[in-house]
Amino acid sequence: MKRNTWQREAVRTALNERGDFISAQKLHSELKAEGSPIGLATVYRALTDLVSSDEADALQSPDGENLYRACSSDGHHHHLICRQCGHTEEIEAEAVESWAAKVAADHGFTQPRHVVDVFGLCQKCS
Numbered sequence: 001m002k003r004n005t006w007q008r009e010a011v012r013t014a015l016n017e018r019g020d021f022i023s024a025q026k027l028h029s030e031l032k033a034e035g036s037p038i039g040l041a042t043v044y045r046a047l048t049d050l051v052s053s054d055e056a057d058a059l060q061s062p063d064g065e066n067l068y069r070a071c072s073s074d075g076h077h078h079h080l081i082c083r084q085c086g087h088t089e090e091i092e093a094e095a096v097e098s099w100a101a102k103v104a105a106d107h108g109f110t111q112p113r114h115v116v117d118v119f120g121l122c123q124k125c126s
Helices: 006-018 024-033 040-052 094-106
Strands: 056-060 066-070 078-082 088-091 117-120
Touching (some): 024 066, 056 078
Antiparallel strands (some): 078 088
């Protein structure tokens, strides 16, 4: 287990307070605006550690940017993410799991692994 530094705790707290996905750069900017001396590389390291310890989710946005958020559920799950405001809903994985297993088997693949995140516009932004 990683040592819990003030930097890691600052990133954890910022993610927990936010709720939705955010880029490392934007999170760093917000922390700096609040007066934190934390460096961007340290934010990236803390986010990587939080993802590794299942305390944060990470995904790649449609434009290729890595986004992070405090993980609010245990186990494998998927997300609906608003492309405009970043609002996120966790969705049940059951249907996706069945689909992925069937597609893999239909093509002769075994031990399928997948990442599924659905981007759209939330009700407020539609």
